[in-house]
Amino acid sequence: MTVKKALIPAAGLGTRFLPATKSMPKEMLPIIDTPVIHYVVEEAIASGIEDIIIITGRGKRAIEDYFDDSPELEMYLAKKHNSELLKLVRDVSSLVDIHYIRQKEPNGLGDAVLRAENHIGDEPFAVLLGDDIIVNDKPCTAQLIENFEKYGRSTLAVEEVPYEKLSSYGIIKGKELSDSLYMLEDIVEKPSPENAPSNLGAIGRYVFTPEIFDCIKEAGTGVGNEIQLTDGIRVLNRSQIIYACRFKGKRFDTGDRLGYVKSILDFALENENLREDVLEYLREILEAAESPEQGKADIIKDQSVDRITT
Template sequence: MTVKKALIPAAGLGTRFLPATKSMPKEMLPIIDTPVIQYVVEEAIASGIEDIIIITGRGKRAIEDYFDDSPELEMHLAKKHNTELLKLVRDVSSLVDIHYIRQKEPNGLGDAVLRAENHIGNEPFAVLLGDDIIVNDKPCTAQLIDNFQKYGRSTLAVEEVPYEKLSSYGIIKGKPLNDSLYVLEDIVEKPSPENAPSNIGAIGRYVFTPEIFDCIKEAGTGVGDEIQLTDGIRLLNNTQTIYACRFEGKRFDTGDRLGYVKSIIDFALKNESLREDVLEYLRDILVTVDDPSDK
């Protein structure tokens, strides 16, 4: 089986970025000049995905508009003979075949995944959270797909989580197969740090067999009175082996304010036209902070 469909949940309220997200989807927050969700879509495409479903909600229309044609803007750029920007705008709207399904109200990640069941059908599929950017030569999703191709089983991307952040993740208990792969033994949604089974957490990338849908339904409501994807994974693990993969790459959690700031700095330092000016500015800030006479 090949993985050609991907689901991007993007229906959250983005409360950590209020008031900006009162009228703007958090997935559309820019990393310099490119919204977060474009990086996620590009990762899916680079991983061989041909069909993308984005789960949206009320107030998320900007996501649909962004990936759609923009005749007025394109006409304006054409009249100004700004061929470089015109190509940039047109490239965005021709990235891949994208479908949109609305989640009527935020009811957990598991519920968001269920919205796409009819579209996915009886096929394996990837899930990429809309506010995680992962940078590497080989996309994180492609790494998971490789593991799925090898074993034919659902695979989660995982990484070490700081102690103080354990209660924000699904934390796994796993049996190591090698330096980067575990057989999943259990996963616990948002445990207290003292009760966490490890310091290894599932992050925003998954590849699932279609049986996950029935397991999510069977699991019902979980932590926070929401339908949790983690609970569905636990049930699926009772009938199928699930793997947890330590992916290669650098992850930015742009749904977190500090993670968002880090992503902007990191991407700016990799931008040839910005790098030197940003470095100079950062040096000036550090000198000012370290100068006792400035206190």
């Protein structure tokens, strides 16, 4: 069986980015000029996905609007003969078939996955978290699908997690089969660092067999009194082999403030129209940091010039 459906949970409240996310979905935060979720959808498409379900919640309408047609904007751009921007806008709304299912209240990642059960049916499917961007010539999801097609079993993407961050991830215990592939023995949701079974964490890309739905239901509520996907994976692992794959690529956790800043800098440095200006600005910042007194003098000088000229 091949994987043609994907689920993108995007119903979280985004509390780490308040107050911005009070009225704006965290998945719509821009990486320069493109929302985070756009890159996630593009990864799914590049992995051969034809049908995408986005799990939304109250206050997430901007996601639906973004991937929808925009007649007024298209008419305006056509009138201004701005064919480049017009093509850009139309391309966004014609990426792929996207369906939206609402999660009535935040109740854990496992609950978000369950919302799509009727749409997925008895097919295998991918899950891509809406705040992770992974960059590689071969998409992370495509790497997992390749493993699924080879073994016919659910596969998780994992990477090494810093010690101080272990309590933020589902951490696996696995039997190493190769440099990049493990057979899952256990997975623990947000363990204390001293109790973590390894330093390999699940990072927000999965391919599942449809049996995962019954396993999530059987697991019930877990950490934080929410329905955790990790607990469903543990139940599934009792009856099926599950693989964990150390993916190739660079991951940006845009749900974390520092990760978000890093993603903007990296994407800016990859942009040929921005690269040199950004590098020059970074050099100025570093020089000022290395010589704080000189930086302070420059600020005083600039303020004096402003007073004279005004």
